[in-house]
Structures are given as C-alpha cells and as structure tokens.
Amino acid sequence: IIEPYTTESGRVVGPVVVDEMQYMALVKYYRGTPRADLQVVCLYDPFTFRSGTSGIAHWLPFEEGVSLSLVNLSGTLLALWFLLLTLRALGHRPRVVLACGALFAVSWNVLFFGAAILVDATVVALVALGAYLLALRRPWLLCPILLLGYPIKETVGILVPVVLVWAFQEYRAVRRTLVAAAAPAVTAAVCFVVGVAFWRGALP
Numbered sequence: 001i002i003e004p005y006t007t008e009s010g011r012v013v014g015p016v017v018v019d020e021m022q023y024m025a026l027v028k029y030y031r032g033t034p035r036a037d038l039q040v041v042c043l044y045d046p047f048t049f050r051s052g053t054s055g056i057a058h059w060l061p062f063e064e065g066v067s068l069s070l071v072n073l074s075g076t077l078l079a080l081w082f083l084l085l086t087l088r089a090l091g092h093r094p095r096v097v098l099a100c101g102a103l104f105a106v107s108w109n110v111l112f113f114g115a116a117i118l119v120d121a122t123v124v125a126l127v128a129l130g131a132y133l134l135a136l137r138r139p140w141l142l143c144p145i146l147l148l149g150y151p152i153k154e155t156v157g158i159l160v161p162v163v164l165v166w167a168f169q170e171y172r173a174v175r176r177t178l179v180a181a182a183a184p185a186v187t188a189a190v191c192f193v194v195g196v197a198f199w200r201g202a203l204p
Helices: 018-030 053-056 062-090 094-105 108-113 120-135 140-147 154-172 178-204
Strands: none
Touching: 018 053, 018 062, 053 062, 062 094, 062 108, 062 120, 094 108, 108 120, 108 154, 120 140, 120 154, 140 154, 140 178, 154 178
C-alpha cells in the first residue's frame, strides 16, 4: 500500500496499491500527461505492460478511477455473456446455464474485480471469449486474441495450454487429423510468444 492518489478531478483515492496507482497513471499518460508529471516514481514491470485496459479507459470522459471501473464492469458483463454462450454451444441444459451464470455473478472475480481499479475483469472477458471460440470449434480465431491480448494482461496466455488440450481432444475423438488439430494450436502458441516480444518492446 502506498500514498493516496489524487485524480484529475481532485478526488483523493486511497490508500491504493502500486498496481492501482500505475493503472490510473497510465490513463493520464494516454491522455497526454507527460511521464514526469505522473503520480508514480516510475512505471514498474509487469504493471506498465498491462496498459490495454488503461488505453481503453482513457477514451472515456471521466476521471481515471471511474473510467477504469466502467471498463472493468463492461469486461465482467462480457465475460458472463461469453460464459453463457459457451455453455449453450456445448449443449448444456438451460438450468445448468442459469446455475453457472448465477455462480459466476457471485464469484470472487465479480465481487472483487468487477468494478475495481485493476485489469483482471478485461482479461477474464478475453479468456471467456477464447473458450467460446473453442466451443464453436473455431481455434484459428484465438490467434489474434493471443497476439494482441498481452497489453490487457499477460494471463491471457492461459489460453495456450487450453487450446493445446482442445487440439489433443479433437484428435483423440477423431474429429480432426493430427495436422488439422495441431496447426491452430501451435500457431496460437507462436502468436502469444510473438505478441509478448512485440508488446514488451513497444509499450511504455
């Protein structure tokens, strides 16, 4: 926990932890505030590379904390929506879909991260989207998510082992040949590695 943070409107948010302060500072950075004027001594790894949510939030006409909270709330709603779509695509009964949606709505992710000044809600939305695409058997569409998702949060990479397991199951169930199952999975993994290398060199 560090010093309180004063937003653009003069509201004091505190106490805050170092990652919350940096995410709010990144919103101001993308709005044109010089790095020397930000309320951080420096931008720390890995927080500085999780600037995607702050980059989205900087377009909203609100102070940093409110803008981040609104983006996170949107991410939570999208994650819930993709979860329900995934369950439907997998053929689960409406009662199961409803029960899982209700459990997600009262989960730790929603209660703690749903409208917090963090970036976890948006990466959960990306992971849920990835699960939905796999349920639709469209693994190639995971490639842009893994290539572009690193600035949201590095944990988007959890989709790599997921798509590898999915490919093995597709091959084992004789729904795809070895090449047809492995190609999108290996490509997705390569996209993530390339994305990490690119964004770590490009982000502030």
